[in-house]
Amino acid sequence: MIIHINDKPCEAHTGQLLLHAGQLNKSHLGYVCGGNGICQSCFVYVRQGAECLSAPSNIEKAFISEKLFAEGGRLACQSVIQREGDLKVLTRAEHLRRIVLGLNLPGFITYAETIGYNVRTKLPDGAGNLFERVRTGQMNPGDSLGKIGNGLFHASMFAVSSFMESFPFMQLPASLLLSGAKAVYSGTAEKTPLIERVKITAK
């Protein structure tokens, strides 16, 4: 079946996590905690076809306020595509990008208010959910931290590439940054002199 993430058609199938469909289609979907329902970077707004997805999990209920649910909020790492239909979602990053690029000040204020309200009202529930999962052995903190470290690297790559897409005139400085981060991550930074990395990037 075809679903739409940020208005781009993506291949997906029933039984698949929305997060995985997004990843396979290189959609702008974060997954900083590796799908553990901690980071919220996979948050999406379901614009159409909410009935195609599984019901909100306990993790989503702990982290997402009624207000955000009413706006179509879901965590892609917790949402399974259960039936075919016209599913359309917008990632949080894309939602914010459109607000900023459209110079939509009222939209930005509403966005900030809703997120602020969510943090204020759901922080105790979210913390309680995490504590309970660790206590009952459903989540291993060490394993989760490793996933978060790995996810943060991919998230930073994602942020830079999104930035380049939005502001093409910043491509050279951003690609230098990207190249440096990749070299550090792969452990080759020391082996490759900076001047060489700059030459490679500039090609």
Ligand code: FES
């Ligand atoms: S990937 Fe972290 S909450 Fe979904």
